[in-house]
Amino acid sequence: MKLTVQTLQQMMQYLRNVAEADANDEIANAASSLAFRLEAAGTSVFDMPMQFEAWSELDQAVARYAIDKRGVYVLRAGAKHAVDIRKETV
Numbered sequence: 194m195k196l197t198v199q200t201l202q203q204m205m206q207y208l209r210n211v212a213e214a215d216a217n218d219e220i221a222n223a224a225s226s227l228a229f230r231l232e233a234a235g236t237s238v239f240d241m242p243m244q245f246e247a248w249s250e251l252d253q254a255v256a257r258y259a260i261d262k263r264g265v266y267v268l269r270a271g272a273k274h275a276v277d278i279r280k281e282t283v
Contacts, residue, residue, distance in 0.1 A: 194245045201243075205231050206268070207259035210275035214266035223255045 196204070208228035215221045230241045242248065248256070268275040 196243050196245060201231060204256060204259065207263050207266075208255070210266040210268055211255075211259045211262055213275040214277045215262070216277075220255070220258065223251065224259055227252050227255050 205228045208224045208231070212221045212225035212228060215224065233241070245253065245256070265279060266275050266277055
């Protein structure tokens with residue numbers, strides 16, 4: 194699957210949300226790293242392929258994790274950081 198600009202931007206937001214909200218530092222750091230590399234992909238600084246299948250297994254797993262968590266780690270309108278909605282208090 195070739196990523197479009199829109200899907201790439203959406204993926205980067207999911208990854209940023211994971212980076213900000215996930216309690217596991219290894220997962221958060223991997224998501225942050227992938228988001229950074231995807232953001233730079235347009236300039237080919239890190240030579241990040243735009244074909245999802247060409248990504249490393251780790252990058253694919255992190256991306257899938259971020260997609261799976263898109264309803265749990267959210268960035269509320271006007272907020273500066275994403276939150277884990279399971280930990281929000283009413």
